[in-house]
Amino acid sequence: MLTAVLSLSGALVFGAADFLGGLAAKRIGAILATAVAALTGCLALLAALPLIGGEWRPDDVAWGALSGVVNAAAIGLLYAALAIGPMSILSPLTAVVSAIVPMAWGLASGETLGPLGGWGLAVALVAVVLVGFVPERGAVRPSAKGLALALGSGVAVGAFFVIMDQTSDASGAVPLVMNRSADAAVMFAIAGAVALVGRRRRAGAGRSAAAPARAPSSPSRVDASRRARSVGLRLAVACGLVDVTANLLLLGGLRSGDLTVAAVLGAMYPAGTILLAAIVLRERIAPVQWAGLVLALAAAGMLALA
Template sequence: MAALLALAAALAYGVADFLGGAVSRRSTALKALAWCVPVGLIVVLTAAVIVGGRFTWTSVAWGFGAGFAGGIGLITFYRALARGPMSVIAPVSALAAAVLPVGVGLLRGERLDATVLAGVLLCLVAIALVSMENNDAAPQRSASLADNGPLLAGVSGICFGIFFTLLKAAGDGGGLWPLVAARAGNLCVIGAALLIMVRSRTEDPGPPVKGRLLIGLAVLSGVLDASANALYFVAAQKGMLSLVAVLTSLYPAITVLLARITYSERLRVVQRLGLAVAAAGVALVTIG
């Protein structure tokens, strides 16, 4: 059950990231998130009220910490998507996001049987293969680190890894309230970033998110991202962090395929191999 929930989270994350990246390309990362995150907060708050559960300050604190890290990750990730090819940015971020929870899980004494362990290792290899960039087609290194797509992707991945780890630590005794706290943490970071941008006026504010299509994409991205958070949270409480985080981090496969279809971003042979390896890894995990 945990593996299926994690794969469903990966699917939702992949589509949400693609939609959010599309909005960011036509506006800015912060303005896209200014739509996505509040929508996500409404979704998880509604779900938390319906599901119920005991509200505990400890679980909420873990959730807020996860959301704070996740908020930083979202800003850097959406900015990276707006500056580089999705087929490169999403896998780099996912690889960084997967390694940290796996390490924490193993340090906590999690042990996977041989079949599942082989599947997890294949998934990590798959993420690495899909992340491989063609040096000839790679974007030029920016003079500003804040505009370096692959570097931003790596930073976002570390933040997402912290998010996955802390959300696991929030426990399952408080219903979905840790997710509400996590969204509140997201909102605090993004609100602060917007305030700094407005006051400093050192960055081009960019075009607003307007029009039914663009607003619709931003709202749908927020709904899917919040749904993915919920799926991961439930999966993490039912299964091992080292397994669930890796399966969830397969979301770039969805983003890459959607980018291939929509933007005609070419998949290199090694990236196609990575997708095949990912399928094999998922098969081993589900069999195990």
């Protein structure tokens, strides 16, 4: 029961973090937004660690750092897949794969579920697809590259669950501290490399005789850009705090029960994003998504009883 409650709650909160991260990415870019969120989460966990507790065991530190690198790869592959599209197909594909990988690992490792639990997992997988699937008018078929990137992202997200499940209960939040540290290091390194390449390209264009002169930006445009950047940074910080809360809930779900149940319910994270988008941005929730949300709650109940 506790595993189902913590995992589903963590998924909904994680969806809220994705919503905030999406708003931040529109203003400061996906790479910088992810890096700032990861750094914020790391600092928040370090501040709260004396209250949460945790032993700094070498194995748990290594697992946590590895999960951070895997998490950075998952985000990078996800953004690349969604940029190719169509999102309505690749997004739910990623979520389903992220549920199947740890579920298969858990069952192969000896976890067993009763008949009700098996049906609950099946209903949960259907719910993941319906929640993330939004039929687009005239949607095109996904390319082989888009499918490969989405599958890679799903495998990486699923691997995150498997890796975190290897940590000991005594480690507390230490693996998450290492996760956020490694994630922030990777994303800031990427952001720095992208900025350096951009600067060199601009310098090369400036030395070219054929490069057209840029018109000076108006003060109002500069002020608007600064305000957007400031808002984006604040949203990224909020995203980091909410994301840490979600990960603590998901980690609690993993440690209180089976990896199989925790991972499948954790894959419901699109539901939180969709609900917030409907409430805050007035985006329409498709009937198929409402059906998915209902099935998600039903699946959580079945898995809790199992």
